[in-house]
Amino acid sequence: MKKFKEEDIYKIFKPELTPKRMLEMGVFGGSYFGNNVKEYPKSWFTNVKLSKNFDVNLNRFKIRAGLSREHWIEKGWIFNEDPLGWFQWYCRFTMGRRIPNVDITQIKRWKNFKRHVTAIEKNCEKGNLDCRKRQRQAILQWAYNPYR
Numbered sequence: 001m002k003k004f005k006e007e008d009i010y011k012i013f014k015p016e017l018t019p020k021r022m023l024e025m026g027v028f029g030g031s032y033f034g035n036n037v038k039e040y041p042k043s044w045f046t047n048v049k050l051s052k053n054f055d056v057n058l059n060r061f062k063i064r065a066g067l068s069r070e071h072w073i074e075k076g077w078i079f080n081e082d083p084l085g086w087f088q089w090y091c092r093f094t095m096g097r098r099i100p101n102v103d104i105t106q107i108k109r110w111k112n113f114k115r116h117v118t119a120i121e122k123n124c125e126k127g128n129l130d131c132r133k134r135q136r137q138a139i140l141q142w143a144y145n146p147y148r
Contacts, residue, residue, distance in 0.1 A: 009108075010103070013110065017143045017145060019040075024047050026059045029055045030051035031054045032087055037050070061133040065134045066141060093106070116139050119135060129146075129147065
């Protein structure tokens, strides 16, 4: 993986969606946080449907996208600082928290996920939201705009 200077890694991180917008659009079956949202701004949840359990109907594209939590743990993608994963890190990052070694890893993961955006752009007619719905849901969950 390409080596980045700490100051450069923050410059490349330009998510297309805020956590608030992602939640409003429908991510993680409404159950990412369970009902434990107290640490986040209330405004993020104003127009959001949450669920104690994963509900595919709460996802924007009504499809399950992503790997299991067990798989994330097995791959080493879960860190002590953010036991729920990338989106928890992104929410906390958006709120101002910085942990350089964790930030570098998570920003690199976000950047690498762009390959799915490229696949949608390459294989789908612009605006055809039925094309690659699973990938669209996945990129939405990584703060990329799925309406390509």
